[in-house]
Amino acid sequence: MTLPWQRMSFLLSALITSTMxxxxxxxxxxxxxxxxxxxxxxxxxxxxxxxxxxxxLARCFYERIQRNAWRRGIIVGLQMALFPMTLFLVSMAVTSxxxxxxxxxxxxxxxxxxxxxxxxxxxCYGVALTLGLVLGPSFALTSPFGVxx
Numbered sequence: 001m002t003l004p005w006q007r008m009s010f011l012l013s014a015l016i017t018s019t020m021x022x023x024x025x026x027x028x029x030x031x032x033x034x035x036x037x038x039x040x041x042x043x044x045x046x047x048x049x050x051x052x053x054x055x056x057l058a059r060c061f062y063e064r065i066q067r068n069a070w071r072r073g074i075i076v077g078l079q080m081a082l083f084p085m086t087l088f089l090v091s092m093a094v095t096s097x098x099x100x101x102x103x104x105x106x107x108x109x110x111x112x113x114x115x116x117x118x119x120x121x122x123x124c125y126g127v128a129l130t131l132g133l134v135l136g137p138s139f140a141l142t143s144p145f146g147v148x149x
Contacts, residue, residue: 014083018048022044022088052084056139060140067145081131
């Protein structure tokens, strides 16, 4: 039997990590050239997805989710995927709010330098939703813990 604070510790660690990644990525839009900032955004997004998958797996193992407990697996998968992505996007938007919207690149053309969160959010949430819906049932399918009879 796990206590509520023990269950929340995995989600809390994912939220803190995602927030820190969002702050770093958002700050890169302030000080880095546009190519480097967008590379940092892609890397940060992938790291948030990796953190979500890893902490979701650890949480399922720690809570001893039973094999074929699909509903619980999907709930854990979606919790561990959507909340960290939300904090990543919000912290990135808040940090990068002071960046110039358009800057001139080395070749002289104008490029978008500040991320448009409203354009990025559906893509990021779609990827996070897919991750949660794929990993949630797979957590329950591959659980080493048998079904209670």
